[in-house]
Amino acid sequence: MLSGLFVPDTVNYMIAGYLVVGVMISGYIMSLVLRWTKTHQEYVYLREDQN
């Protein structure tokens, strides 16, 4: 009975959705890492400068 059931093909939208999640989250993590690295370098430089 169920074998004739039509399931819409929306797989491309699902892939697009999970790509968006991946890009947004990894982008934010990258920005955190870059900002931390840059700020930490400045922190180390200023500490050495003061000592």
Next chain:
Amino acid sequence: MTKKPRLLSILDGLSGLMILVAVGLVFFYAPVEVMTGQVQKVFYFHVATAWVGMLGFLVAATAGVVYLHKGDPTWDITGHGAVEISLIFFLTAIILGSIWARPIWNTWWTWEPRLTTAAIVELIYAAYLLLRQGVDDPERRARFSAIYAIFGFFSVPLTFISIRLLRTIHPVVIGSAEAASQGGFNMDSPMKITFFFSLAAFSVFFADLLWHRIRLGKLRAEVEILRINAYSKGE
């Protein structure tokens, strides 16, 4: 200050693992919904990212109240970090909703109550970041931000209840749906497990990101003090 706490490393591992398990549940455990097809699987992370967005705005409002009461700059850093993370997650939820809507509603966007209020919330908190950039004095900036985060939060429950109070095509999966809603479905047991696990995974992930963001904020504050010291020494 710059040494990473052991508990944070554990939280990093735990949140990464939970997100991976959530992805596994979505793709390999939750069944395909027959009326809308594979795109329904977007729903699990759509709700989870929206939930984290709202959670962060609540954290920012709470941090605002505590800052105004205690005046400790750590609470300002917490509120700022929470808003920054939540903006990313809430925007992700809006984009995911739009991608889901295209095959189901036959449009990327429609000005119905849920989408409209969600867009307003996103803009309100984007303005929070602009406000912070416009105030130079750290104490004034923290005070204004705290008050803004408290009042801004009133827009968040409005978004949540909009689909339960107003006539809308947005489906209500948990609770009773409006008769006009399109694309709704009943969750079976594997769907519920995947849904609630995704919510838990994103909540842990949010806590992890917030902790990292607070550390960054504190490090920036220390750099600022060192800069001022270096400047006054040079004079």
